Amino acid sequence: xxxxxxxxxxxxxxxxxxxxxxxxxxxxxxxxxxxxxxxxxxxxxxxxxxxxxxxxxxxxxxxxxxxxxxxxxxxxxxxxxxxxxxxxxxxxxxxxxxxxxxxxxxxxxxxxxxxxxxxxxxxxxxxxxxxxxxxxxxxxxxxxxxxxxxxxxxxxxxxxxxxxxxxxxxxxxxxxxxxxxxxxxxxxxxxxxxxxxxxxxxxxxxxxxxxxxxxxxxxxx
Numbered sequence: 001x002x003x004x005x006x007x008x009x010x011x012x013x014x015x016x017x018x019x020x021x022x023x024x025x026x027x028x029x030x031x032x033x034x035x036x037x038x039x040x041x042x043x044x045x046x047x048x049x050x051x052x053x054x055x056x057x058x059x060x061x062x063x064x065x066x067x068x069x070x071x072x073x074x075x076x077x078x079x080x081x082x083x084x085x086x087x088x089x090x091x092x093x094x095x096x097x098x099x100x101x102x103x104x105x106x107x108x109x110x111x112x113x114x115x116x117x118x119x120x121x122x123x124x125x126x127x128x129x130x131x132x133x134x135x136x137x138x139x140x141x142x143x144x145x146x147x148x149x150x151x152x153x154x155x156x157x158x159x160x161x162x163x164x165x166x167x168x169x170x171x172x173x174x175x176x177x178x179x180x181x182x183x184x185x186x187x188x189x190x191x192x193x194x195x196x197x198x199x200x201x202x203x204x205x206x207x208x209x210x211x212x213x214x215x216x217x218x219x220x221x
Contacts, residue, residue, distance in 0.1 A: 009021065009024075010037060014034055014035065017035070018031075018033075018035075025041070027047075028045070028047070029045070029047050030047055030048050030049045030051065032049050032050050033048065033049070033052065034052045035047075035052070035053045036052075036056070036057070036075070038053050038054065038056060038057040038059070039057070039060065040058075041059065042059055042060070042061075042063065042064060042100075043062065044063065044064045046066040048069045048071070048104070049070070050069055050070040051068065051070065051071050051072065051102075052073070053072075054073060054110070056076045057073055057075060057078075057079065058077070058079065059073075060079075060080050060081075061081045061083040061098065062081045062098045062099060062100060063084060063097065063098045064099040064101070068105070068106065068124070069104040070104060070105045071104060071105060071106045071107065072102075072218070073102070073108045074107070074108060074110040076110055076111045077108060077110065077113075077114065078113050078114070079100060079116060080115060080116070081115065081116040082098070082147075082149075084096065090117065090148075092146070093148070096149060097118065097151075098116050098117055098118070098119070099116060099119040099120070100114065100122075101121040102122045103121075103122065103124035103125075103126075104124045104125075104218075105219075106123065106125065106127070106218065107126070107127045107129075107219070109128060111131045111132055112128060112131070112132065112133045112134070112135070113133075113134045113135070113136075114134075115136045116137060117137045117149045118151045118152075119152075120153075120154075121152075122153075122154045123155045123157070123158065123174060124157070125156055125157045125218055126156055126158040126159070127158075127160065127218075127220075129159060129161060129162060130163065130180065131162055132162065132163045133160060133162065133163060133164045133165070134165045134166070135152055136165070137149050137152055139167065148168070149168055150168030150169040152167075152169070152170045152171070153172065154166075154172050155176060156174045156175070157212065158172050158173075158175065158176045159177045159212060161177070161179050161180035162181070163180055164178055164179075164181065164182045164184065165182075165184065166185075167183070167184065167185040169186065170184040170185060170186065171188060172184065172188060172195070173188055173189055173191045174191050175192050175206070176191065176192070176194075176195060177194045177195070177206060178195050178196070179194060179195065179196035179197075179203075182195060182198070182200045183198040183199045184199070184200045185199050185200070186200070188202070192206040192208050193205060193206060194206055
């Protein structure tokens with residue numbers, strides 16, 4: 001019955017759907033925010049001025065999704081988490097936070113898979129670009145013989161190229177570029193670096209005056 005109700009909500013015109021989502025779920029949706037024909041039902045949803053989620057994206061089982069001003073999630077993304085209210089897996093992680101946080105002007109483009117079993121944060125003006133990247137916060141801890149999860153953070157003004165894989169514990173500094181098809185699995189600290197490889201390592205220094213790093217709007221024309 002709940003799924004049928006949600007399907008009916010998805011089919012409503014956006015102006016009416018925004019009102020229903022606010023009344024039934026308590027979502028905080030700025031009047032200029034917008035969700036396309038998408039299945040977006042986290043426990044809490046915050047969308048600031050100009051924030052948008054594209055058609056055919058699925059967001060489910062998250063505790064919180066927060067989009068800052070003009071942050072965007074594109075089409076056909078699959079964004080899920082192992083929910084807090086199920087027993088079994090991850091019981092040892094008593095402070096786990098299934099969240100997706102996009103700061104102002106951050107962007108996730110199209111056809112990505114994002115596992116938010118633990119928190120995923122994307123800094124201001126950062127872009128998860130291209131297609132088919134995987135952001136995976138959980139995996140099996142082979143030594144302990146159990147599921148485990150670690151947060152992932154993507155720094156401000158960072159660019160993540162197409163078809164990258166980010167594993168739990170990844171931390172990408174501000175003002176970084178991650179080359180296409182890179183495997184990230186570590187916490188790095190050096191800004192203004194190009195990271196590449198399987199696994200990733202810093203391979204070049206970047207000019208701090210690159211226009212991508214100094215722009216004042218998220219969308220790159």
